[in-house]
Amino acid sequence: MPHLLHIDSSVQGDRSVSRRLTARAAAAWKAAHPDGTVTYRDLGKDPIPHIHSGTVGVAMIPAEDRTPEQAATYALSETLIGEVKEADTVLLGLPVYNFGAPSSVKAWVDHLIVPGLSVDAETRDPLLTGRDFVVLASRGGGYAPGTPREGWDHAEQWLPHGVVMTGLVPRFITAELTLAPVTPAMSELIPLAEKSLAAAEEAVDALWQPARAA
Numbered sequence: 738m739p740h741l742l743h744i745d746s747s748v749q750g751d752r753s754v755s756r757r758l759t760a761r762a763a764a765a766w767k768a769a770h771p772d773g774t775v776t777y778r779d780l781g782k783d784p785i786p787h788i789h790s791g792t793v794g795v796a797m798i799p800a801e802d803r804t805p806e807q808a809a810t811y812a813l814s815e816t817l818i819g820e821v822k823e824a825d826t827v828l829l830g831l832p833v834y835n836f837g838a839p840s841s842v843k844a845w846v847d848h849l850i851v852p853g854l855s856v857d858a859e860t861r862d863p864l865l866t867g868r869d870f871v872v873l874a875s876r877g878g879g880y881a882p883g884t885p886r887e888g889w890d891h892a893e894q895w896l897p898h899g900v901v902m903t904g905l906v907p908r909f910i911t912a913e914l915t916l917a918p919v920t921p922a923m924s925e926l927i928p929l930a931e932k933s934l935a936a937a938e939e940a941v942d943a944l945w946q947p948a949r950a951a
Contacts, residue, residue, distance in 0.1 A: 754915045765942060776824065917930035
């Protein structure tokens with residue numbers, strides 16, 4: 738039975754473009770897989786703890802020697818990695834905050850990098866390959882080639898490297914200039930913002946059309 742893992746990370750609630758895109762994508766996936774099941778996680782509303790000096794490297798500590806906090810950290814990583822392993826498709830909403838990914842997404846990725854769970858402890862082979870990892874990205878500004886801030890989007894640049902050890906390979910659908918409709922200084926960019934969002938929505942709608950046709 739096909740299974741979807743749907744993850745949101747925006748803190749913008751109903752104003753969030755990335756949530757709008759992930760909701761649209763989840764609906765398209767359900768339409769293409771009417772017998773499928775879904776796990777939903779909201780990192781924006783319910784963030785997971787960051788790894789810190791007391792919890793780093795817990796996989797290398799024998800279970801009987803872990804502190805309660807370390808044991809809880811390892812158990813959380815098991816849960817998060819288990820959610821990915823159960824899924825055929827992973828949807829991640831990825832907004833850009835201060836030119837980077839939300840810290841909640843960084844925490845999620847850090848919990849995914851665990852020898853023995855997502856990476857073979859001996860061979861270092863990735864253990865999360867074979868999943869469709871679709872990232873619905875949004876960014877308030879414009880960072881396309883030729884723009885004044887080309888390359889300033891460090892969320893989309895970082896994520897493929899962040900998860901490479903696990904075997905996950907993200908493919909991005911991105912809407913940019915999302916702040917144009919609510920920022921007077923960007924008002925002349927509203928047509929470009931609308932065009933970018935429309936293109937992203939069109940790409941989302943096409944994601945599972947072959948599966949639906951089959």
